Amino acid sequence: MRIGDAAAAAGTTPRALRFYEERGLLPPPARSTSGQRVYDLTDVIRIRAVRELLGLGLTIEDVRGFASRLDLFTETAKPRCSPAPAAPDGSAASPASAAVARRLAALDAEIDRLTRLRDRLAHAAGGGSAQ
């Protein structure tokens, strides 16, 4: 399949696929004799994994960090258990868990910041209700 079909199958656009490839989230795909990118189902599964991680709020950098282990997220697309097992000694065994931890911390900080901002704004506007 060509880039348009692969993008549609993964729920995104050709431009995004070229962008992921350029940033190292996807391996360079096969090319036809005329130079057009050729994708197969394995590629589509990878693309979906990338999309899902980005959709979870990870950055391009984060995902590139464990791009080489992306298949751990996509084995038969049915991982019952956690795809990123934490090391028993407490250290980050994979760059994935480290990135996720960083993202979680960043999200918590941002939620906290916005919540305080909301409260201040509500208070300045004459005492808004909580929640």
Place this chain on the structure above:
Amino acid sequence: MRIGDAAAAAGTTPRALRFYEERGLLPPPARSTSGQRVYDLTDVIRIRAVRELLGLGLTIEDVRGFASRLDLFTETAKPRCSPAPAAPDGSAASPASAAVARRLAALDAEIDRLTRLRDRLAHAAGGGSAQ
């Protein structure tokens, strides 16, 4: 006082003051014979009001919307009651309360989005704790 002093007095930078002026948040200040901007204490109070509103998460557009009523926020800098009284008929009497309401809604939506994102990410990472 010149722009550097005014900016310092309001806790910001000359660049920011020129930017606010360009976007219509501040009125064009007086100029010296050589063309340099000249500010007084009234201007500094206005600048502080602008900074405070921006710090509360309002956008440049929002603040410009009620730039002409900015003095309502700065009367002696000690408003005991709400500076933006709501109209009794329920409609937005001032563009200020409308902008604040929009910002509150946007903040709530963003907090909600980030919270759901956090939960999904924690869940995907193997079941993070709530809170």
Place this chain on the structure above:
DNA sequence: GTTGCCTTTGACGTGCGCGTCAGGGTTTAG
């Protein structure tokens, strides 16, 4: 006078995840 910081306008840079356009070549349906 002259040294050194301050100010002026204008224009580009920042981060992020792509969207969009330009100017070509390729594939496919009729």
Place this chain on the structure above:
DNA sequence: CTAAACCCTGACGCGCACGTCAAAGGCAAC
């Protein structure tokens, strides 16, 4: 065979609130 739809690379646009640089002039102290 032709037209339409696709693909290629490269480059700029976006939104936001300024930061930063550049070239030129102003101001106060010594």
